[in-house]
Amino acid sequence: MLAEAEPVWAIDAKDLVKTYRGRRRADPPVQAVRGITLRVRAGTIFGLLGPNGAGKSTTVRMLATLTRPDAGSATVAGHDLLRAPWEVRRLIGIVPQRSGADPDATGSENLLLQGRLYGLGGDGLARRAGELLDQFGLADAANRLARTYSGGMLRRLDVAIGLVARPAVLFLDEPTTGLDPEARAVMWAEIESLAADGLSILLTTHYLEEADRLAAQVAIIENGLVVVQGTPDELKSELHGDAVNLELAATPDAAQADTLRARLAALPGVGEVTLTGRAVRARVDGGAAVLPAVLAAVDGAGLVSAAASVARPSLDDVYLRHVGHRFGRQEEVA
Known part of the structure; x- marks a missing residue:
């Protein structure tokens, strides 16, 4: 019998720790992340859940090389987070919760600018921008200023910007916050399509239905630690x-x-x-x-x-059991 092949990890993080100084000199330090370990299998969506202050955003910032961990180790897209941060940055895309699009530039201009920041240019970049505008249903609005876009259109543009350089790993931070149900359903379909094409996605969300539908694996974080991790079906079957x-x-x-x-x-x-x-x-x-x-x-x-x-049983029940309260709208990241 052939041995099962070792899984390929898009993200392999072990015992990550991050401590911040208090806001005032006399304040004690704040340990935002206290030893988080997680693995994201290549070509899948991994959902990261947790209340405000749990450590989700800090974890994402460390994995995206935006802040340096105080302890622990990780590889992202096959490269060591600390030894090769520039290689990691070359292979990831980031879609923050707040739009990163320039409101005074058109949709097309936003994509071209992002490509130039990655060293792309010429006809290849123009074709890539056109492909993404078509893919996300923004071709008709390509020459409109981003400030005129609806909320759903702007979030689709944000995701398109994160994909210009064809990343191997995409970080999506609350991608559907503030969207109406119809726009949220459209975004879900787009995210599912990206994973089906082989993209690895780390998704933070405060919608448990979103995590249940999209994520192959989920982890619930509380007080800087992973309290439970598994597939949505595995976690629900425990109840x-x-x-x-x-x-x-x-x-x-x-x-x-x-x-x-x-x-x-x-x-x-x-x-x-x-x-x-x-x-x-x-x-x-x-x-x-x-x-x-x-x-x-x-x-x-x-x-x-x-x-x-x-x-x-739902993921809401799983969250209630492990965190002690329901996962409501109060958990939105400020």
């Missing part, structure tokens, strides 16, 4: 049973909340009960069958259910 979500008609007082928790905990097959304001969440075996008993427990606690739903 047995269904999630029952209830919305109460009113916020319970302390006594009602204690009674409800006790009644739910006493039900067969019910576990991991959380109560936050009017929201009740429980992990149950056979959600649809258990739901009537859950509703009866709410009634027995002197409360009224306004809405109820049963769902299979």
Whole structure:
């Protein structure tokens, strides 16, 4: 039997550490990253999740050679991060959360400028710019100033700028933040197409649905460390049973909340009960069958259910288990 070939890693990082000085001289240092290890298989999308201040952006900045790690090692696109940073920069593309396009230049001019920064020029650069404008549906707006683009068009231009030099690894930082659902779906399709063509992508996102759909592997970062890593399906499979979500008609007082928790905990097959304001969440075996008993427990606690739903495990449930709170819009990077 032939031995399985060793995987090719687009990013191979081990024990990365980064500490910043406090804002004021008397402030203690801040350890933004405390030993992150992750591997991104070539030709795949890797999703990086975590709350504000978890260390996502610092990790990306280190891997993209924008800041030097204090400890640890990494290779990106086959080159050592510390020994050959210029080789790494030559082979990566970066799409920051805030647009890097010049608003007073046209879409075409933005692409040509980026190409010249990489030493490209002539007919080859012109053809490359035209290809990217066509690929991202911007050909008709090629000669319009970037300031006139819609949010979705501007994000597509940002990604096109990151691809001018044909990178082996692309860093996408919150690529769909602020986009409407239609524009987000278009961007998802574009990202999937890039990975299908063999591009390796490190994606940071605050949309769990985005990570679930796009990423072959995800890692959740908390307090500068990876707390869990795996495929979305692997992580969700660790959560047995269904999630029952209830919305109460009113916020319970302390006594009602204690009674409800006790009644739910006493039900067969019910576990991991959380109560936050009017929201009740429980992990149950056979959600649809258990739901009537859950509703009866709410009634027995002197409360009224306004809405109820049963769902299979999601990445949101994985995040809740490992980080301790839900991954809401408050996790957007400022």
